Structures are given as structure tokens and as C-alpha cells.
Amino acid sequence: MSHGTAPPKQPASGPLTEGERQHAAALILVHDRIGRNYRPGQRLPVVKGACSAAAQAMALRLGLPMLHVAAALKVLNSSGEIHLGAGIHGPRVLGPHDLHPDDVAFDTAVRDHIASGHHHFGQALPSGLLGVEFGLESDQVDRAFRHLMRDALVRHNPRGHYGPGYYVTLGTTSRSPAMTPQPLSAARP
Numbered sequence: 001m002s003h004g005t006a007p008p009k010q011p012a013s014g015p016l017t018e019g020e021r022q023h024a025a026a027l028i029l030v031h032d033r034i035g036r037n038y039r040p041g042q043r044l045p046v047v048k049g050a051c052s053a054a055a056q057a058m059a060l061r062l063g064l065p066m067l068h069v070a071a072a073l074k075v076l077n078s079s080g081e082i083h084l085g086a087g088i089h090g091p092r093v094l095g096p097h098d099l100h101p102d103d104v105a106f107d108t109a110v111r112d113h114i115a116s117g118h119h120h121f122g123q124a125l126p127s128g129l130l131g132v133e134f135g136l137e138s139d140q141v142d143r144a145f146r147h148l149m150r151d152a153l154v155r156h157n158p159r160g161h162y163g164p165g166y167y168v169t170l171g172t173t174s175r176s177p178a179m180t181p182q183p184l185s186a187a188r189p
Contacts, residue, residue, distance in 0.1 A: 022068055023068055023072070025068075026062075026068035026069055026072045027071075027075055029072075030062065030064075030069055030072035030073060031072070031076065031081075033061070033062060034081075034082065034093060038093045039093065040093050040094060041092060041093065041095065041098075043091065044057075044058070044073075044090075044092060045057035055069045055070035055073055058073070077100075078137075078139045078143060080100045080103075080143040080146060081093070081094060083100055083101050085101060085102070097147075099147055100140075100143055100144070102135075102136065102144075103134075103140070103143060103144040105134055106130060106141075106144040107144060107147055107148065109130075110130070110153070110154070114154075119168050120168060121168055121169065122161075122167060122168060123167065123168045124160060124165045124166070124167055125154060125165065125166045125167065127141050127145070131144075145166050148166075152169055152170075153168065153169060154168055154169060
């Protein structure tokens with residue numbers, strides 16, 4: 001999704017167990033299924049908006065255990081390719097320039113802090129504290145920074161002055177689209 005037609009990469013820490021191989025295969029199949037059959041903004045298959053129903057429906061269609069499909073959907077949600085929330089929009093595919101709905105408050109606050117001078121050029125952002133403040137897990141914080149990096153407001157520096165992290169750059173607070181990796185929908189004609 002975020003890398004053309006390839007699913008998000010999983011961390012490698014040695015040979016995969018059989019269960020990890022099954023989860024990886026399910027991620028590839030779910031990623032491919034969503035990429036071929038759903039466009040940005042389109043709802044994923046659900047029954048009365050339940051996220052587990054989306055996993056059940058996809059598991060039935062793909063002939064996979066629901067546990068593997070649910071794990072794959074969670075990875076795709078964490079990477080910002082889909083939104084698994086319930087509510088008015090329900091589980092749906094996100095486009096390349098769509099903020100994940102769970103990241104809107106985070107994105108707005110960081111932009112406002114940079115624009116007001118609260119965070120300044122070269123400053124390391126307290127990503128862990130921001131994640132806690134906005135109820136995001138560590139992988140979701142990375143997702144939330146994606147649009148800020150695209151707009152050149154922050155960059156990730158693995159060898160930053162204060163250690164690895166996100167640092168304020170000389171970006172602008174505009175929301176102009178920039179070149180980003182293509183999501184699921186880009187693989188379709």
C-alpha cells in the first residue's frame with residue numbers, strides 16, 4: 001500500500017516461525033485484496049460497522065483464519081493505509097493524502113506548535129510524550145508524523161543531536177500535496 005503494491009515491512013529478527021510466516025502471508029493477501037478491490041474512501045466489508053466483522057468477511061473471502069486477517073488489518077491500520085474505526089465512516093481505505101482520523105488532533109497540534117514558535121528549527125520533538133497525549137501507540141506516532149514529514153515540517157533523524165527522533169525543519173504549515181509513496185489505490189489502472 002504505502003510502497004506501491006508491497007505491504008508494509010515487518011521487522012526482521014531472525015528466521016520466522018510458522019505462525020509468523022502465516023501472518024506475513026495473510027498480510028500480503030489482505031494487502032493485495034484491498035489494493036485490487038477498494039478505492040480510497042471506500043468502506044471495507046462490515047456488518048453493522050464492527051471491525052471484527054470486516055476481518056470475518058475478508059477471512060471468508062480469502063479462506064484464511066480470522067486471527068491472521070485481523071492482525072493484517074491492524075498492521076495496515078497502523079501504517080495509515082486503512083482506518084479500522086467504527087462510527088460514521090466505518091472501516092475504510094485511506095488515500096495517499098488522507099490523514100488517518102486518529103492522527104488529526106496530533107497533526108493539528110504539532111503544526112500549530114511549529115507555526116507559533118513553540119517548537120523551533122532543529123528541536124527534537126517529544127514523540128513519546130506526544131503519543132501519550134494523543135492516545136497513540138509508538139507505531140501510530142510514526143504514522144502520525146508521516147504527513148508532517150511530507151510537508152517538510154519535521155524529519156526523522158536516526159543520528160540526531162539528541163538521539164534518534166523527529167526534528168523540526170524549516171518547513172511550512174501548508175497542506176500542499178507532495179510526492180509520497182503510493183497507497184493501495186495507485187496499483188490499479
